[in-house]
Amino acid sequence: MNDDMFNELLESVQQADSMIKGQSTAARITEFADPEVKAIRTKTGLSQSRFANLLGVSKRTLENWEQGRRHPTGPARALLKIVDADPEYALKALHG
Template identity: 40%
Template sequence: MSTLFDSIKQGLNEAIAHQQGRPADTVVHQLAPLDVKAIRAQTGLTQQAFAARFGVSLGTLRHWERGDRQPHGPARVLMLVIAKNPEAVLSVLSS
């Protein structure tokens, strides 16, 4: 019977093997990078207005637009929704 410790140990060993480039039974999800600058351009908003409207710091937005960083988690989801239907997001935020 596997213990919690054994499970954690196995996970750590797999992570170490993956990081070292050795084969491991890990699943790696590669997400396509987002073009945040193009998403913002669709809205017609300046960087300052976009950051304020969607609750993102201006510095973070600039990093995303330069490609230094990518949005993750809920921020990534927000950017994808804005890309598909900016009017819906703007409508919800204005009410």
């Protein structure tokens, strides 16, 4: 690692430290909208039970997502994004 790269990395760590201590704020904050679970399910034409089964979650979890009481995270959120982008292909791939 050369001096320029080291100094750039050190500056980044110092900036992160000042943010953690509350001495400065992030230059930008990126927020991602929650997926519209009901709209995504509607695209597939599946019932709540079948869609929940496809995603590997309980029907109750799916209901909570659709009604906004809970929000999908991690792999479920990524899978919903894939289904939203191309429902036909995603269903084909998931049904194997």
